[in-house]
Amino acid sequence: MVDSHRVSLERVLVLNRIWQPIATVVVKQALTLVFRQRARVVCPESYQMFDWANWLSDKAVRSDAHVIEHDYIRTAHLQVRKPEVITLAKYAGYPNTGVPYSRRGVFERDNGQCQYCGVYVHKRAMTIDHVLPVSRGGGTNWTNCVLACQRCNHSKSDRTPGEASMALAQEPVQPTRDQLILSGVNMHESWKAFINERHVKVKL
Ligand SMILES: [Zn+2]
Numbered sequence: 001m002v003d004s005h006r007v008s009l010e011r012v013l014v015l016n017r018i019w020q021p022i023a024t025v026v027v028k029q030a031l032t033l034v035f036r037q038r039a040r041v042v043c044p045e046s047y048q049m050f051d052w053a054n055w056l057s058d059k060a061v062r063s064d065a066h067v068i069e070h071d072y073i074r075t076a077h078l079q080v081r082k083p084e085v086i087t088l089a090k091y092a093g094y095p096n097t098g099v100p101y102s103r104r105g106v107f108e109r110d111n112g113q114c115q116y117c118g119v120y121v122h123k124r125a126m127t128i129d130h131v132l133p134v135s136r137g138g139g140t141n142w143t144n145c146v147l148a149c150q151r152c153n154h155s156k157s158d159r160t161p162g163e164a165s166m167a168l169a170q171e172p173v174q175p176t177r178d179q180l181i182l183s184g185v186n187m188h189e190s191w192k193a194f195i196n197e198r199h200v201k202v203k204l
Contacts, residue, residue: 044190108183110147
């Protein structure tokens with residue numbers, strides 16, 4: 001099921017200098033990074049890299065030219081093809097180690113769904129359920145915390161899922177960076193080359 005209200009605006013995949021995914025940004029941010037020479041566009045078909053001048057000379061057309069509008073962004077005189085992937089010029093670090101625990105991360109990992117009843121939860125109404133309750137020594141970490149709606153969290157109370165007869169949709173695990181980067185984002189076909197699909201529920 002495609003949950004359209006959770007799919008954010010069109011995003012551009014950001015790779016570090018050695019082409020590992022580290023984030024997504026909106027199209028305008030991506031173009032700004034390229035314009036400031038902090039990143040280059042990776043052509044979705046050829047995987048060639050383009051700086052700003054080359055992208056404009058190769059992938060921009062006059063504003064009155066006939067194009068598939070969805071694929072282009074308009075400036076005063078030009079229509080510039082939207083990038084799908086950019087690669088940073090300097091950053092070569094590899095961040096895919098030990099993603100720190102966060103509430104937001106739990107929300108993303110659990111795809112915005114209550115892990116007991118499956119309902120989609122608004123970020124502002126989200127609660128974190130400790131699978132093993134804190135009062136019984138349960139920790140606040142990736143493997144003991146799940147996203148829950150207020151109703152389920154309230155009715156589970158200070159019990160384990162077994163005691164409350166409430167089954168978890170899945171065992172909570174430490175997510176990979178790719179999972180958190182891509183959760184709730186509309187993926188482009190061209191991203192597949194850069195993403196470890198074993199770690200990600202690919203929505204194409
Ligand atoms: Zn629920």
